[in-house]
Amino acid sequence: MNPDLVETRGPLAIVCGGGVLPFAVADAVRSRGQEVVLFAIKGAADAARVKSYPHHWIGIGDAGKLYAGLRKEGCRDITFIGSVTRPSIKHIRVSLRTLLMLPRILSGFRGGDDHLLSKLGRVVANYGFHVVAPHEAAPEILIGEGDLTVRKPSSSDQADIARGFDLLRAVGPYDVGQAAVVVNQHVLAVEGIEGTDAMLARIAELRRQGRVNTAVGVGVLVKTAKPGQDRRFDLPAIGPQTIAGLELAGLGGIAVSAGEAVIAEPAEMVRAADAAHIFVTAVKARQ
Amino acid sequence: MNPDLVETRGPLAIVCGGGVLPFAVADAVRSRGQEVVLFAIKGAADAARVKSYPHHWIGIGDAGKLYAGLRKEGCRDITFIGSVTRPSIKHIRVSLRTLLMLPRILSGFRGGDDHLLSKLGRVVANYGFHVVAPHEAAPEILIGEGDLTVRKPSSSDQADIARGFDLLRAVGPYDVGQAAVVVNQHVLAVEGIEGTDAMLARIAELRRQGRVNTAVGVGVLVKTAKPGQDRRFDLPAIGPQTIAGLELAGLGGIAVSAGEAVIAEPAEMVRAADAAHIFVTAVKARQ
Numbered sequence: 156m157n158p159d160l161v162e163t164r165g166p167l168a169i170v171c172g173g174g175v176l177p178f179a180v181a182d183a184v185r186s187r188g189q190e191v192v193l194f195a196i197k198g199a200a201d202a203a204r205v206k207s208y209p210h211h212w213i214g215i216g217d218a219g220k221l222y223a224g225l226r227k228e229g230c231r232d233i234t235f236i237g238s239v240t241r242p243s244i245k246h247i248r249v250s251l252r253t254l255l256m257l258p259r260i261l262s263g264f265r266g267g268d269d270h271l272l273s274k275l276g277r278v279v280a281n282y283g284f285h286v287v288a289p290h291e292a293a294p295e296i297l298i299g300e301g302d303l304t305v306r307k308p309s310s311s312d313q314a315d316i317a318r319g320f321d322l323l324r325a326v327g328p329y330d331v332g333q334a335a336v337v338v339n340q341h342v343l344a345v346e347g348i349e350g351t352d353a354m355l356a357r358i359a360e361l362r363r364q365g366r367v368n369t370a371v372g373v374g375v376l377v378k379t380a381k382p383g384q385d386r387r388f389d390l391p392a393i394g395p396q397t398i399a400g401l402e403l404a405g406l407g408g409i410a411v412s413a414g415e416a417v418i419a420e421p422a423e424m425v426r427a428a429d430a431a432h433i434f435v436t437a438v439k440a441r442q
Numbered sequence: 443m444n445p446d447l448v449e450t451r452g453p454l455a456i457v458c459g460g461g462v463l464p465f466a467v468a469d470a471v472r473s474r475g476q477e478v479v480l481f482a483i484k485g486a487a488d489a490a491r492v493k494s495y496p497h498h499w500i501g502i503g504d505a506g507k508l509y510a511g512l513r514k515e516g517c518r519d520i521t522f523i524g525s526v527t528r529p530s531i532k533h534i535r536v537s538l539r540t541l542l543m544l545p546r547i548l549s550g551f552r553g554g555d556d557h558l559l560s561k562l563g564r565v566v567a568n569y570g571f572h573v574v575a576p577h578e579a580a581p582e583i584l585i586g587e588g589d590l591t592v593r594k595p596s597s598s599d600q601a602d603i604a605r606g607f608d609l610l611r612a613v614g615p616y617d618v619g620q621a622a623v624v625v626n627q628h629v630l631a632v633e634g635i636e637g638t639d640a641m642l643a644r645i646a647e648l649r650r651q652g653r654v655n656t657a658v659g660v661g662v663l664v665k666t667a668k669p670g671q672d673r674r675f676d677l678p679a680i681g682p683q684t685i686a687g688l689e690l691a692g693l694g695g696i697a698v699s700a701g702e703a704v705i706a707e708p709a710e711m712v713r714a715a716d717a718a719h720i721f722v723t724a725v726k727a728r729q
Contacts, residue, residue, distance in 0.1 A: 322616045329609045331629040342618040347631035348653065349644055357636055357644070366635065 165229035166190035166209070167292055168284075170221070172237025173199040175419040176289070176296070176392050180236055181208055183293035192228045194221055199237060225284060236289040236390075289390060290417060298393075298437040300413035303425050306434040308408055312375055314340060316410040316438060319377030327381050333391045336406065338374030343367065351378065351393075355400030362405050371405040372432065379412040393435070394419030398427040408434035452516035453477035453496070454579055455571075457508070459524025460486040462706040463576070463583070463679055467523055468495055470580035479515045481508055486524060512571060523576040523677075576677060577704060585680075585724040587700035590712050593721040595695055599662055601627060603697040603725060606664030614668050620678045623693065625661030630654065638665065638680075642687030649692050658692040659719065666699040680722070681706030685714040695721035 167184050171177035171193045177200065181191045193200070193210035205212075211224045225233065290297045302308075308316060315337040322335050322342055332346025336358055343361075346354045355376065361367040378391045393409055393416065401409065409428075416437065418424060428435050454471050458464035458480045464487065468478045480487070480497035492499075498511045512520065577584045589595075595603060602624040609622050609629055619633025623645055630648075633641045642663065648654040665678045680696060680703065688696065696715075703724065705711060715722050 318616070322613065322618065325612045325616065326609065326632070329605070329612065329629050331609065331632055336634070342616050342634060344634035344636070345613070345618055345632035347623070347629065347644075349631070349648060353644075357634075357640075361636060 164231045166192045167287070168225055168228065168230035168233040169193050169292075170213075170233060170235045171195045171200045171205065171210075172235075173201065174237050174392065175201070175204075175394060176390075176417060177237045178204050178208075179296055179417075179419050180234065180289050180293040183295050192224070192230060194224055196237070230284070232285045232287045232292075234287045234289050234292045296417040296419075297414055298411055298416050298418050300437050300439050303421075303435040303437070304408075304428045304433065306408065306429075306432050308375070308410070308434050308436050311339070311373075312408060312434070315375045316377055316436075318342070319375060319410065320379060320412070320438070323377060323379050330381065333381055334376060334378040336374060336376055336404070338367075338369045338406070343374070351376070352396060352400050355397070355404045355406075358404035358406070359400070367405070369405075372407045374406040376401060376406060376409045377411075378409065378416060380415040391416040392419055393417075393424065395424045395427050398424055398431060398433055398435075401433055402431045406433075408436065410436050410438050413437035413439050451518045453479045454574070455479050455481055455512055455515065455517035455520040456579075457481045457483065457500075457520060457522045458487045458492065458497075459483050459522075460488065461524050461679065462488070462491075462681060463677075463704060464524045465491050465495075466583055466704075466706050467521065467576050467580040470582050479511070479517060481511055483524070517571070519572045519574045519579075521574045521576050521579045583704040583706075584701055585698055585703050585705050587724050587726050590708075590722040590724070591695075591715045591720065593695065593716075593719055595662070595697070595721050595723050598626070598660075599695055599721070602662045603664055603723075605629070606662060606697065607666060607699070607725070610664060610666050617668065620668055621663060621665040623661060623663055623691070625654075625656045625693070630661070638663070639683060639687050642684070642691045642693075645691035645693070646687070654692070656692075659694045661693040663688060663691075663693060663696045664698075665696065665703060667702040678703040679706055680704075680711065682711045682714050685711055685718060685720055685722075688720055689718045693720075695723065697723050697725050700724035700726050 167189055169177055169181055169184075169191055171181075177193065181193065184191050191208060193205055193208045195202075195205040195210050195212050197212055197214050199215075200212075209228075211220070213220045213224070318340055319335050319337040319342075322337070322345070323333065326332075326345065332348070332350075332354070334346040334351045334354060335342055336344040336354065343358055344354050349357075358367055376397070378393060380391055391411060393411060397409065414437075425435065454476055456464055456468055456471075456478055458468075464480065468480065471478050478495060480492055480495045482489075482492040482497050482499050484499055484501050486502075487499075496515075498507070500507045500511070605627055606622050606624040606629075609624070609632070610620065613619075613632065619635070619637075619641070621633040621638045621641060622629060623631040623641065630645055631641050636644075645654055663684070665680060667678055678698060680698060684696065701724075712722065714720075
């Protein structure tokens with residue numbers, strides 16, 4: 156990497172939603188010697204972790220404050236990462252400059268949650284900043300094809316994985332969740348806006364109630380990008396808490412689509428998976 | 443109706459799972475002067491209501507006891523209705539006769555929950571009994587095309603309804619749930635094995651958490667039969683508790699596919715819906 160180039164483009168601006176991935180990206184970028192500045196979204200970003208980095212707090216509709224910060228910090232490149240809850244319109248703090256942007260930002264609110272950050276991103280791009288996908292800024296967060304764990308998927312697991320990916324392809328056009336749970340060819344759950352962790356908690360609860368009583372350690376969580384999903388703004392993610400969720404749900408493993416999903420705290424995730432005899436595999440997506 | 447025919451075929455046997463629908467069928471059949479005998483499934487049927495009818499309790503795998511009861515009561519026609527939780531294999535009470543049936547019944551356990559009753563039904567049919575669909579025994583439980591409530595779906599509601607039915611058609615081949623929640627064209631939830639009531643409770647919870655904050659009274663629950671679903675054994679159902687779930691979830695209405703869904707306690711359901719300004723409509727399924 157050319158240090159001059161790093162110098163001239165300034166720090167990478169990370170618009171930082173919820174979850175640990177923004178920090179994985181920030182750490183990866185810093186470990187290559189490039190500075191980062193977080194623009195942490197109020198109500199979404201993890202305040203305890205944000206304070207370890209140079210940062211500004213912004214409201215989700217507050218494009219004006221974001222611009223001012225980007226200019227002040229000399230950022231040219233900006234990446235958007237992390238989860239953001241769709242705000243109710245009345246909770247958006249309206250500044251004069253935000254008000255100018257508001258109609259364009261709000262037009263993103265009728266679609267999926269992933270549209271929120273992407274809409275903000277497109278507005279920013281219109282103002283001459285360069286929007287970088289998180290996995291371009293930090294390629295090490297992407298999961299390559301293959302098995303990550305000691306346990307490998309059996310042929311029965313592979314049949315569940317194939318069924319899960321087929322299902323996710325079928326629901327893809329409807330902008331619904333990116334994940335499903337399949338056990339012995341039976342689809343137990345499809346992710347909606349509740350997210351993967353809540354979906355796994357649901358299976359755990361149904362198991363407690365005796366409504367799921369397949370053998371523990373059987374069944375898969377499949378997770379993939381939606382067809383047509385703008386990967387600059389939304390990547391399927393797994394991490395150590397996904398493993399914890401799988402254990403409670405009594406499932407056997409995770410399959411993600413290779414080169415499309417990202418992993419938060421990979422070493423810790425693999426350690427947890429191996430300890431729980433859970434497999435994690437990345438499968439090349441069929442077209 | 444020819445009373446002689448009723449006489450010669452004996453009482454209608456109702457294999458009775460959970461929920462109120464078995465009793466709606468029983469009441470409709472009795473109101474026409476035909477006797478019923480419930481074969482109530484242990485752990486599923488509502489014991490308090492079962493005792494108002496002539497009945498026998500049976501275990502889910504206990505085909506032997508079912509046969510003996512059918513013969514003793516002189517039943518020729520048998521209908522299967524109500525929800526049944528997939529039992530863990532170790533909890534099936536094994537009698538000598540059940541043991542003979544077990545391999546055929548158990549082969550239904552890898553598919554959806556709806557396969558359980560249908561598998562039992564097919565075994566019964568092989569033994570010369572006549573399996574009658576619940577909506578053949580009691581046609582009044584089926585919902586015909588049209589609006590049932592004072593509130594009618596708006597054009598925006600209709601767009602949500604169309605999107606929901608499209609989604610359910612897409613997931614149909616995967617034997618996943620029969621329902622989804624769509625708000626402003628955004629799919630919030632797809633039903634898995636948790637069932638419709640639990641799916642609505644999830645939306646209510648996400649609303650409490652501020653993760654769903656669309657206007658109250660906007661958005662639809664769509665519910666339909668799965669493509670290829672054997673309607674002798676599984677019909678999508680709504681009732682007063684569906685309305686209660688919708689109110690907590692803050693949704694505007696329900697759309698079911700006309701002539702495919704059944705309604706438990708219709709008068710009470712419509713009264714509750716009107717009181718809550720919720721619409722219920724039955725839409726002709728597009729092919």
